Amino acid sequence: MARYIGKRLIYMFITLALIATFTFFLMKILPGSPIASADKLSPEQRAVVEARYGLDQPLPVQYFDYMFGLLQGDLGISINQFKGANVTDVILSRMGPSAQIGFQGMLLGTVLGILFGMVAALRQNTWVDYGSTIVAIIGISIPSFVFASMLQYWLGLKLDLFPVALWKDGFMSSVLPSIALAMFPLATAARFIRTEMIEVLGSDYITLAKAKGASGSEIAFKHAFRNALIPLITVLGPMAVSILTGSLVVEQIFAIPGIGEQFVKSIMVNDFSIIMGTTIFFSVFLIVIILVVDILYGVIDPRIRLSGGKS
């Protein structure tokens, strides 16, 4: 296991270096300048500002400077969005709210989704089943900006149960955005669990277990549910990354100081160091989650062996 993880870590490092390289050059192809008032300045005046951020250097020099800084954990300073601010600080200060609503949304969505899915599978073709399917379809098909706006309008403005927006009232501020984020994982989990469980419940070994006199709940949890989890984890891993790293739409609608909304803006305004820093940060997150998911497979289903897993 240790050897396997060691090997994976080396691959992760290479992947990251490749991602950083590709992003760097793709980003440099982006048209436009990171200088906000570029339309007003003369070419000489623009050159002065560009020199301040090292943008006057030839591209290869900029690239090696950046990669060298990256090795030392230095993500550089923001050029446009928060002029002069350390990129690491920017990401850390914006990550908290995104992670909080993301985690809450994920948790709520997955737990409810699994519950809905299981009930639907066990009570197939009853109103419970149809009800949970409808919820799942609504969750997948209603765009999150519509859902978030409705939550804000009804629960926030009209019924005054939660703050309309802004990140000021601690947990209460996080409720509506978390619900908005929960819809997608809820729907996905419900669909997967239902389909998988129906399939598993129809398989031979379940019949065998029944014949041996295993109780209904034992069959449902120990056999059916555990097997149904495998495909779910495969989708939930990457989904967790995308939700935890912030949702542009939900953050913007609830005016939350998150990272998703800010990342998109950094691309619009060509803030090179922020684009790079955030991309690398997201990549590390994603790669780690993929590793965790791979390890989890082995835990849930012993039939799945990790290569070189002798220990």
Next chain:
Amino acid sequence: MKNSKILWLLGLVLVLSAFLAACGGGDDTDTGTENTDTEGTEDAEGNGGEPDSVQELNLIEGAEIPSMDSSIAEDAVAFNILNNVNEGLFRLNQENIAEPALAESEPEISEDGLTYTFKLRDANWSDGTPITANDFVYAWQRAIDPETGSPYGPYMMAGTIKNAKEVSEGDMEVSELGITAEDDKTLVVELERPTPYFMSLMAFGTFYPLNEEFVTEQGDDYASNSETILYNGPFTLTNWDGTGLTWTMEKNAEYWDAETVQLETVNVDVVKETSTAVNLYQSGEKDRVGLSGEFAMQYAEDPEVVKELEPTLFYLKFNQERNGEETPLANENIRKAIATGFNKQDLVDVVLANGSLPANYLVPTDFTFNEAGEDFRDINGDMLSFNAEEAKTYWEKGLEEIGETEVTLELLGGDSELAGKMDAYLKEQLETNLEGLTVNLKAVPFGVRLELDEAQDYDIQNSGWGPDFQDPMTFIDLFVTGASHNLMSYSNEEFDNLVEQAKGELAQDAEGRWEAMAQAEKILIEEDAAIAPIYQRGTMSLQKPYVNNIVKHPFGGDYSYKWAYISGKE
């Protein structure tokens, strides 16, 4: 089995229609309740009553603060806050006239108009240290120093402050910049050329003082959050962490004119979604919200709407030479045909619907005034107004002159929703009114548009300009031969001469200068149709009736809260 499927579908349809109905119903009830609300409250209050005991204003901003460093700032949000938490030698007053602020009185001006001597009033920074002439010297030198990388420093100073251009390009020491502290309270500024609008420049953020000792002590941390800045304006900034979506302005007890300031607190939150901002306004959490797009249309008749005109002008740039070849737009009649061939009033009323004005001019209305208080706009009146008949005559004449029957032109514009709608409207109007014209639309992001502009690679460009100082010249000299904004090969010697005169020999003759600029504008628009003005931008906001005296400025910081107060909220 079949039955259950139908049942299932039926259920789905029911649920979905409930959702849709909820949306539609929401809008109706919304506008309904809101109208009755406002009618009720307005009668009870009326503006301009006695100030309340709680003086708290809650505002929304559309974007984060990129930098609070006055040398580095280059955006509307930063300049707006700087205008409220700091101050320069002069400040725009409630009538938008520059009046002495940190300067004790009007400066002494040398006969040649090149040397200004300012006496500073006794005023302190927010930590209690006195503001000295050296604070200005340091700030200006810092803003022009190439090491600082300030965008607005060189932009605002070059050609105006003595030696600014040379210093910014590294050819001279910063100490050569035309600003010296004669003593603690006397500041001498030397100019390159007489600058009649110099006082209004002194109200601009880039020219604010900085406390050298404090700034150097903070080093890279200077202005990284609200604790690492010194203030000298009506308010101080608090509660800003450098990257967050929230900040507060609190009354500055050290401000020299603190007795004028009535607001105790201004709470600001960044909200980028207009629907969210409107909801916060409706819930009473916010006192003022800017409206855009469909919200501007929806609330246009609301009694709480405040309409403001901005001195930002949008126009079509006609490129006369593309890739080394003359375009059809090199022909004056073709240009005139296009400039008069679209209905501006309809554009403003129907497409924009945000309080903008149709523009038949270059220098905006409500922007600059002479000593008698008359608007520059009153001199020239309207030029190149919409007239389909005339446009047709120009067009036929033009086609004949260039020997074509059909012309295809590219219209380069922005990629926002509004820009898209506007350009589609222009295409439709022009193709209808000018037979044989085909307009191809090209919508690109701002950065790309700049690059195409620089390469002069377009036919017609939908472009805009906001002022940098309070003088018609900020618009007019954009189009002199070879100017960096004139990337369309327009050149008229008479126009150039008039601009040269206004900047040179007429600089100290207010009336003659005004006349020269008016004459230049007439040549540019009416005679040459070098550009086709479209509209002057307006904005719409909802503002609670208990908010009084927020002053809107035409350049620099957008608003002053110095004179604002709350009355009748309780």
